[in-house]
Amino acid sequence: MLTSVFIAAVSLALFWMAAFTLWWQMHAWRTPETLAATSFGRPEGEAGLSFSLLLPARHEQAVLDHTIQRLLESGHTDFEIIVIVGHDDPDTTEVARRAEERDPRVRVVVDTHEAKNKPKALNTALPTCRGDIVGVFDAEDQVHPELLTHVDHAFRATGADVVQGGVQLINFHSSWYSLRNCLEYFFWFRSRLHLHAQKGFIPLGGNTVFVRTTVLREAGGWDPECLAEDCDLGVRLSSVGKKVVVAYDSDMVTREETPGTLMSLLKQRTRWNQGFLQVYRKKDWKQLPTAGQRMLARYTLMTPFLQAFSGVVIPVNAAVAIFLDVPVGIAFLTFLPAVTALVTFVFEVVGLHDFGKQYGLRVRVTHYIKLIVGGPFYQVLLAGAAIRAVWREQRGRHDWELTSHVGAHLATGPATDPRHADPREDAHA
Numbered sequence: 378m379l380t381s382v383f384i385a386a387v388s389l390a391l392f393w394m395a396a397f398t399l400w401w402q403m404h405a406w407r408t409p410e411t412l413a414a415t416s417f418g419r420p421e422g423e424a425g426l427s428f429s430l431l432l433p434a435r436h437e438q439a440v441l442d443h444t445i446q447r448l449l450e451s452g453h454t455d456f457e458i459i460v461i462v463g464h465d466d467p468d469t470t471e472v473a474r475r476a477e478e479r480d481p482r483v484r485v486v487v488d489t490h491e492a493k494n495k496p497k498a499l500n501t502a503l504p505t506c507r508g509d510i511v512g513v514f515d516a517e518d519q520v521h522p523e524l525l526t527h528v529d530h531a532f533r534a535t536g537a538d539v540v541q542g543g544v545q546l547i548n549f550h551s552s553w554y555s556l557r558n559c560l561e562y563f564f565w566f567r568s569r570l571h572l573h574a575q576k577g578f579i580p581l582g583g584n585t586v587f588v589r590t591t592v593l594r595e596a597g598g599w600d601p602e603c604l605a606e607d608c609d610l611g612v613r614l615s616s617v618g619k620k621v622v623v624a625y626d627s628d629m630v631t632r633e634e635t636p637g638t639l640m641s642l643l644k645q646r647t648r649w650n651q652g653f654l655q656v657y658r659k660k661d662w663k664q665l666p667t668a669g670q671r672m673l674a675r676y677t678l679m680t681p682f683l684q685a686f687s688g689v690v691i692p693v694n695a696a697v698a699i700f701l702d703v704p705v706g707i708a709f710l711t712f713l714p715a716v717t718a719l720v721t722f723v724f725e726v727v728g729l730h731d732f733g734k735q736y737g738l739r740v741r742v743t744h745y746i747k748l749i750v751g752g753p754f755y756q757v758l759l760a761g762a763a764i765r766a767v768w769r770e771q772r773g774r775h776d777w778e779l780t781s782h783v784g785a786h787l788a789t790g791p792a793t794d795p796r797h798a799d800p801r802e803d804a805h806a
Contacts, residue, residue: 381707388707391690391714394683397676399721406627415571417624420530429508429590433498435487435779437469437516438468445476445483453525457507458483461498462477468494469516494777496503496599496606503598512587513607519632520585528587531624538592538619539611541570542585542631547736549744553751554642554758555635556744560725563732567625573677574623578662580653581611581621585631592619600659601776605652612656612674614689616664627735636780639758644702644778646762647769650681654770675732682763690714722749 406414430448434441434799441460448458462475464487477483488501499513510532514520524542531540541545545565549559566582573579586607598604615621636642653756656662676683729748769775 381704385707385710387690388710388713392710392717395714395717395721396682399567399717399724401572402564402721403568403724404572408521411571415567415624416626417527417629418530418534420526422530422533423454424526424529425451425533426455426510426542427508428453428512428516428529428587430456430458430512431461431499431506432458432514432516433495433502434469434473434516435463435466435493435498436469438472440517441469441472442476444514444516444520445473447515447518447520447522449480449482450522451525452522453529454709455508456482456525459486459502459505460484461486461488461502463487463493463498463516464489465493469613490792492776494601494604495752497601499606500598500601503593506590511590511591511593513584514631515584515633517633518584521629521631524585524629524631527624527626527629531587531622532587535622536620537622538589539581539614539621540587541574541579541581541621541623542587543567543625543627544582544585544787545627545630545632545736546635547632547738548634549732549738549740551635551637553747554639554755556729556747557751557755558635558642560729560732560748564728566630570623571625573673574621576670576673577618577667578615578665578674578677579611579621580605580608580656581614581616583607588614603652603655603805604648604775604777605656608649608652608678609656609659609661613661615670615674616661616668641780643758643762643765645780646681646759648778650763650766651770651775653678656764676783681759681766686760686763715734722752725752 401628405412418497432441432444432448445458448456460472460476460483462473462485470485473483473485477485484505486502486505488498490497490501503511510528512525512528526543531537544562545566546555546559546562549556569577570582584607588610592614596610596617600609603609604687611621657675657678662678663671665671665674725748726745729740729745732738762785
């Protein structure tokens with residue numbers, strides 16, 4: 378009897394988690410009006426704000442110069458690029474210095490911290506920022522030339538304190554896990570973050586995020602010890618009532634690449650998960666004014682671990698229903714999470730088609746097969762990253778495991794201007 382009750386409770390909990398996650402994931406597609414509201418508004422009038430664009434780069438000599446050049450092509454007239462390099466990274470520093478010599482809009486700031494990480498680098502540059510708005514990009518980013526103009530308009534039109542733009546991994550063809558990784562970003566930035574902004578609680582993305590300089594300085598910049606400094610900043614700003622606007626347009630997204638190896642992806646997810654744990658334990662989210670916001674915050678910050686748990690337990694649950702002698706009603710309940718998982722698979726297939734259509738990438742039948750077959754294995758990887766994050770946190774290990782980049786997203790076709798991408802381009806698939 379107790380076993381049956383336990384199985385039923387676990388099944389209902391899994392069903393609830395999967396159903397809510399799916400519902401939130403579908404947020405942007407619920408109505409045509411909701412989908413239209415997620416885009417940038419058309420810029421009107423003269424640009425009125427200045428930008429300081431922070432570009433932390435560590436061992437990124439292979440991709441840094443391309444990113445700087447893309448930023449310099451911006452159609453906005455008032456911006457500076459601050460490249461932050463480590464004092465112990467001569468190769469990246471050399472690339473940054475050459476760019477500084479070529480264009481006066483580029484400045485180099487040297488991070489002298491012995492233990493290096495992204496938030497320390499960003500905090501090093503923050504006092505030197507001259508712009509009204511601080512924007513953050515990563516060293517491998519491919520940035521649209523009209524992005525700053527649209528962000529400028531978004532600030533002025535909405536009175537926002539923060540504007541979060543879209544980020545999209547592009548090289549879905551590189552490996553089976555790249556496919557799923559790209560789709561995760563697509564759902565997160567295309568849909569899920571808009572729900573968070575609407576609810577007044579948002580874990581910000583790691584780049585293409587823009588914050589008023591005064592607001593950022595009042596907040597004390599980034600937490601130098603947090604492994605998810607973007608999430609932490611979003612939580613802190615949400616908790617004190619700052620207005621965050623999320624805007625997504627497939628033309629305007631910042632393009633990036635997936636981690637090059639499974640181990641690199643595992644380490645990246647470990648860092649994010651551990652950072653979410655740190656933010657959860659800091660309890661800034663408890664300052665949110667409503668119980669609904671606090672519940673959303675608690676669930677969001679624990680989501681990586683809940684997803685990993687459910688991904689492993691759902692198959693076990695189905696096996697229990699098939700192989701163990703349990704009452705019919707209990708057996709029916711054990712299948713509920715599996716049904717939700719199947720519906721999620723269908724939604725992912727539709728999402729992959731939409732992803733390919735929006736970015737002019739040919740999605741083949743083999744990609745759909747890889748998406749479905751790779752699902753369980755990807756869940757195992759997420760579970761491993763979650764377990765590793767808990768282990769590192771308990772051991773007090775907070776060193777920053779750097780994700781290396783090789784520019785795989787730069788070879789996905791004619792992306793000099795995404796609006797002119799050839800829809801026949803198959804992205805080397």
